[in-house]
Amino acid sequence: MARTDMDAIEIADFLRSQRTGVLCLARDDDSYGVPLSFVYRDDDSGIYFRMGYAPGSQKRKFLDATDHATFVVYGQTDEGWRSVVAEGTLDVLTEDNVDSAVEEATKALDIPYYEVHDRPVEDLEFNIVRLQISHLSGIVEGHEGR
Template identity: 35%
Template sequence: MEHADYVYTTGMDDADLEERLRTGDHGVLALADGDDAYAVPLSYHYDGERFLLRVSDHGDAEKRQYLETTDTATFVCYDTTGDESWSIHIRGPVRQSDRDIDEGTLNEWFPPFHLFDEAVEDVEFVLYELEPAAVTGRETVD
């Protein structure tokens, strides 16, 4: 691979990190159970203080198992448009939130949920909070 294509990237400053997290709404949560890894796309809400994840609960025991066994989770959000790209990694403990959020607030904070083969009445949501112990962002250099 003598001449692989590449682009230069640089670290994001705090203002860019904050803006990307506040305006985004989805990414991938990576979890672990011993030597086994599990990653799941999720919607999130970030208000500058809390990083909340909306997790569907429809009898998916595997997802719940990994949420319970993960000490340090990693959430990745990213975007790429043409030659421009960025990514943010958030690492920290993830725990079920004790916040009582009504359905209207959930609809305001999160985009519509994508159903697959579940019936609407069979899906419930559980909020999890990711405590950002480390946040790293990178973006392409012009």
């Protein structure tokens, strides 16, 4: 199998075609990875998440402590395995700084409230979080001659 780097167009196409990935957060010498649904917008170099937090949430504690985050998206395609790694800073957005397109896109994300959180939605706090991408890379591990 050959391994090749993805170009910017391939990375953007792949991110637009995917809906889930793993957000990696860090606090001191401890790390925390959480699978999340996401929306990618290449017009502003942002990946958006609609995050739900239960009271005392580990995810919230790590989000607040993380200066630099990594988000990994991967999947099998007809050409082989693809993965994209996005690095950058996280911003918790307020209603005042979320444009309507982002708000609508994040509302459409598949968030399995009851299966994951095991509590009513009313008991959860929700925020839209943006990963401002500072570095983006991708690889394809596929067939020879790609």
